[in-house]
Amino acid sequence: MPLENLADSVGIVIPQQIDFPEPVVLSSGRTLSALRIVYETYGTLNAARSNAVLVCHALSGHHHAAGYHSETDEKPGWWDYYIGPGKPIDTNRFFVVSLNNIGGCNGSTGPASINPETGKAWGSDFPKLRVRDWVKTQAMLMDALGIDVWAAVIGGSLGGMQAMRWCVDYPQRLRHCIAIASAMKLSAQNIAFNEIARQAITSDPDFHAGRYLEHDTSPRKGLAIARMVGHVTYLSSDAMGQKFGRDLRSGTFEPGSDASVEFQVGSYLRYQGEIFSDRFDANTYLLMTQALDYFDLAREFNDKPEQAFAKTDCQFMVISFTTDWRFSPERSREIANALIRAGRSVSYAEIDSDYGHDAFLIPIERYQKVLSAYMNSIEINGIEV
Amino acid sequence: MPLENLADSVGIVIPQQIDFPEPVVLSSGRTLSALRIVYETYGTLNAARSNAVLVCHALSGHHHAAGYHSETDEKPGWWDYYIGPGKPIDTNRFFVVSLNNIGGCNGSTGPASINPETGKAWGSDFPKLRVRDWVKTQAMLMDALGIDVWAAVIGGSLGGMQAMRWCVDYPQRLRHCIAIASAMKLSAQNIAFNEIARQAITSDPDFHAGRYLEHDTSPRKGLAIARMVGHVTYLSSDAMGQKFGRDLRSGTFEPGSDASVEFQVGSYLRYQGEIFSDRFDANTYLLMTQALDYFDLAREFNDKPEQAFAKTDCQFMVISFTTDWRFSPERSREIANALIRAGRSVSYAEIDSDYGHDAFLIPIERYQKVLSAYMNSIEINGIEV
Numbered sequence: 211m212p213l214e215n216l217a218d219s220v221g222i223v224i225p226q227q228i229d230f231p232e233p234v235v236l237s238s239g240r241t242l243s244a245l246r247i248v249y250e251t252y253g254t255l256n257a258a259r260s261n262a263v264l265v266c267h268a269l270s271g272h273h274h275a276a277g278y279h280s281e282t283d284e285k286p287g288w289w290d291y292y293i294g295p296g297k298p299i300d301t302n303r304f305f306v307v308s309l310n311n312i313g314g315c316n317g318s319t320g321p322a323s324i325n326p327e328t329g330k331a332w333g334s335d336f337p338k339l340r341v342r343d344w345v346k347t348q349a350m351l352m353d354a355l356g357i358d359v360w361a362a363v364i365g366g367s368l369g370g371m372q373a374m375r376w377c378v379d380y381p382q383r384l385r386h387c388i389a390i391a392s393a394m395k396l397s398a399q400n401i402a403f404n405e406i407a408r409q410a411i412t413s414d415p416d417f418h419a420g421r422y423l424e425h426d427t428s429p430r431k432g433l434a435i436a437r438m439v440g441h442v443t444y445l446s447s448d449a450m451g452q453k454f455g456r457d458l459r460s461g462t463f464e465p466g467s468d469a470s471v472e473f474q475v476g477s478y479l480r481y482q483g484e485i486f487s488d489r490f491d492a493n494t495y496l497l498m499t500q501a502l503d504y505f506d507l508a509r510e511f512n513d514k515p516e517q518a519f520a521k522t523d524c525q526f527m528v529i530s531f532t533t534d535w536r537f538s539p540e541r542s543r544e545i546a547n548a549l550i551r552a553g554r555s556v557s558y559a560e561i562d563s564d565y566g567h568d569a570f571l572i573p574i575e576r577y578q579k580v581l582s583a584y585m586n587s588i589e590i591n592g593i594e595v
Numbered sequence: 596m597p598l599e600n601l602a603d604s605v606g607i608v609i610p611q612q613i614d615f616p617e618p619v620v621l622s623s624g625r626t627l628s629a630l631r632i633v634y635e636t637y638g639t640l641n642a643a644r645s646n647a648v649l650v651c652h653a654l655s656g657h658h659h660a661a662g663y664h665s666e667t668d669e670k671p672g673w674w675d676y677y678i679g680p681g682k683p684i685d686t687n688r689f690f691v692v693s694l695n696n697i698g699g700c701n702g703s704t705g706p707a708s709i710n711p712e713t714g715k716a717w718g719s720d721f722p723k724l725r726v727r728d729w730v731k732t733q734a735m736l737m738d739a740l741g742i743d744v745w746a747a748v749i750g751g752s753l754g755g756m757q758a759m760r761w762c763v764d765y766p767q768r769l770r771h772c773i774a775i776a777s778a779m780k781l782s783a784q785n786i787a788f789n790e791i792a793r794q795a796i797t798s799d800p801d802f803h804a805g806r807y808l809e810h811d812t813s814p815r816k817g818l819a820i821a822r823m824v825g826h827v828t829y830l831s832s833d834a835m836g837q838k839f840g841r842d843l844r845s846g847t848f849e850p851g852s853d854a855s856v857e858f859q860v861g862s863y864l865r866y867q868g869e870i871f872s873d874r875f876d877a878n879t880y881l882l883m884t885q886a887l888d889y890f891d892l893a894r895e896f897n898d899k900p901e902q903a904f905a906k907t908d909c910q911f912m913v914i915s916f917t918t919d920w921r922f923s924p925e926r927s928r929e930i931a932n933a934l935i936r937a938g939r940s941v942s943y944a945e946i947d948s949d950y951g952h953d954a955f956l957i958p959i960e961r962y963q964k965v966l967s968a969y970m971n972s973i974e975i976n977g978i979e980v
Binding site: 237238239240337338340395396397398399401402403405406409410413414415431432434435438439442445447450451453454455456463465466467468469470471473475476479480483500503504506509535 | 622623624625722723725780781782783784786787788790791794795798799800816817819820823824827830832835836838839840841848850851852853854855856858860861864865868885888889891894920
């Protein structure tokens with residue numbers, strides 16, 4: 211925990227967990243009889259319970275969004291640039307709730323959890339999930355925490371899809387919806403990249419049809435390739451060029467050598483793939499990419515997103531990044547335009563950035579200012595919820 | 596062989612092969628003592644030997660660029676839209692030579708050929724190749740065919756790199772250089788996608804460190820994933836959206852189902868991966884992507900491409916496609932600008948197309964007109980070569 215970061219850090223946080231004894235019926239029709247959710251909170255819930263903000267994580271995220279887990283922890287949570295005292299999601303004002311979604315692999319019930327009916331890990335038997343299942347279980351956590359209405363639900367990428375789904379499924383339970391680098395549905399190209407990732411995982415002989423834990427192994431190589439695909443597509447070409455260029459890690463371009471040349475960018479990607487395989491569960495990756503693919507906000511509204519948004523009373527902030535080619539500004543403009551057609555209040559900001567889709571995780575001055583300004587405008591005093 | 600296509604087809608062609616008895620020293624310093632090149636020719640070499648055009652293939656291409664191999668052949672060669680009587684590369688005027696590059700897997704000496712020193716397939720022992728090795732062996736074929744100077748060397752993508760390398764290595768042996776959807780060097784993003792493809796191949800347990808033929812197998816699944824990555828990145832997002840949208844092949848979006856949903860785009864990609872694995876050799880894929888990565892036209896010219904182009908006397912045509920994001924118009928403009936700085940004659944056309952990098956293989960009216968106009972302007976009569 212670097213000392214210089216303490217002033218605007220939420221400090222050391224302790225993950226909490228809650229076990230829901232009642233069974234929950236999922237959108238697939240299947241029932242989870244044992245459900246644990248791991249979460250963290252930052253800041254203090256006020257007496258009116260009007261300052262709670264839900265942070266929804268993306269594909270590979272988890273509950274640890276801000277602060278440190280110990281004195282020796284070197285890296286803070288995944289959105290620490292944006293959550294903390296004086297930061298855009300200001301923990302001096304807001305009570306922030308961040309959870310590991312079900313199906314995840316960071317403590318909440320997921321494919322690596324024990325299926326109480328078999329006594330073995332769920333593996334590939336874990337029910338298929340949709341974004342609405344995460345929203346439903348987030349609402350269960352909300353109830354358990356004694357929160358009636360979120361001041362805001364906020365998320366980037368897949369997290370933004372959850373924020374939008376909140377508006378549809380619980381229109382009276384949030385006052386602000388902030389969707390960052392998101393989309394109302396994936397493009398064919400996005401689905402294609404997810405399909406490649408899934409093929410890499412399921413083609414790995416260590417996948418064992420999803421029952422790899424019973425074989426005391428995991429499809430590490432396939433998951434690493436899946437992560438490499440994700441990693442490349444979350445960056446812009448310019449950002450990769452600036453970071454790596456054509457620099458070599460080993461070998462030479464000089465004629466007269468038959469040795470393989472290794473580029474820095476290749477070495478970096480392989481490393482990122484390997485450390486991801488150490489920390490992530492392949493079945494969770496499959497579940498989450500499928501939920502991404504299936505999400506289509508307007509599907510049940512005659513493909514008219516303005517009808518989906520018509521039910522909600524909340525206000526919206528939509529943010530996109532210029533070089534994000536997986537969730538391009540065009541997708542965010544579609545959200546903003548649908549909200550305008552629905553007569554909703556929406557702020558839209560397109561942030562100049564070289565960092566591709568990953569920009570939503572990175573400190574960018576204008577993004578910080580825009581998000582700060584919006585969050586500061588959210589009323590938390592004198593609110594009856 | 597569809598009858599309706601015969602009028603402008605080169606008809607049935609028979610692949611030819613040539614064995615070079617003398618050893619050839621490659622850029623790696625290693626020597627190939629047995630070298631076979633498989634090639635096809637279309638049209639007739641004129642008496643002045645001034646109308647020969649060399650077609651260079653891209654990553655997964657081969658010698659069969661035009662016409663049909665038999666009466667029952669359903670598909671013509673890979674560039675049949677552009678090679679034939681009355682077509683842009685008009686076989687009524689030109690004598691077209693198309694070969695399978697060494698290292699390939701369509702008959703020319705490559706990793707699946709027998710290494711005469713061991714009596715076994717070369718496999719991963721095949722020497723590393725660079726674009727200059729292909730140009731050198733293309734010049735050997737040229738000599739064998741009695742051609743002193745090409746009227747034009749033409750290629751798309753990796754083929755365009757070969758055309759440019761001809762200008763540097765044999766500046767007096769070509770009169771026109773046509774580089775389509777190409778680049779003077781790959782970007783970090785391009786290298787990253789190639790690295791993912793290679794990781795998919797080498798991670799496949801059937802790869803056996805490149806000696807899979809000795810194990811009577813091949814890394815089919817890894818090669819299929821490599822092809823899927825290539826396929827998605829050679830298409831534009833818009834083209835994929837138009838072709839597949841979010842259409843389903845199986846399953847349902849209706850709540851209450853736990854079955855996996857299969858999108859058309861995923862099914863299509865898997866199929867493309869599988870048929871590619873049937874026809875292509877994984878070691879060739881590794882070699883060719885490495886040659887792509889290594890290529891850097893200006894590396895030995897102080898990173899100044901105008902110095903590389905300064906030696907040549909030929910004229911240039913550079914073509915790019917608006918939605919090509921792997922070899923973007925910016926890369927082609929860099930070629931054209933370097934040629935202008937070198938005082939060379941260059942025509943540049945940026946073609947509107949939805950089809951991404953694959954556009955160079957597809958019939959597009961303006962592309963056909965531009966290429967026809969340029970090819971028609973090439974003198975073949977009264978030329979002393």
